[in-house]
Amino acid sequence: MTKPAIPAHEVFAKLPKDVREAGEVRGRELVQEYTLRQVREAVSLTQAAVAKAASTTQDQVSKIERRDDLMVSTLEKHIAALGGKLRISVDIPGLAPIPLSLKGGKPVVTSAPRRSRKAGAA
Template sequence: MAKNFSALKAALSPEAQSKVTQKTEQMLQEMPLHELRQARGLSQKMMAEALHIQQPAVAKIEKRTDMYLSTLRSHIQAMGGELEIVARFPEGSVKIQNFSDL
């Protein structure tokens, strides 16, 4: 899907491409873990099965405000995603690499 989107975008005029980029940036949604899971069409039970843990453990993770990066990474991977750790500075953003091999 990402590839199709890029191809579609590349075929547009520069003006239109610029508009698409702007829209895409605005669309970077912010949501808590449980909403993200629901948006992905997953139940806590399905997450528990994918992570080989019990359902209450999934509920507990979704309520936490702090956790190990490795826990968060496996949680996001169970939803079919990839965790990205970004340090945002006024001068630009940097991806943090230490945790790529968790």
């Protein structure tokens, strides 16, 4: 006979306060979103170094870091100059994240999981 499941909130409530607080801090760190500037600083690059790698100017890098709306190609080039690779995925409830490929300027989804149709659905 199996024991009934204990709700997570009850388990957490029994933990010492300092452990709960440390867990909350770590949880926020794991789900934090980063700005382009924070990513650049995390890889220890200056705007001038990124500009050189992206064949642009330091002023343009500064503008890119401050924008809140970028073309995907601009973002992809910027991330490459940081030494990374841009990945884009779609999150749809009930499905695993779906990675997108943006080759040739035309979005193409490869091997996208499909929802199963319920019996009798048209």
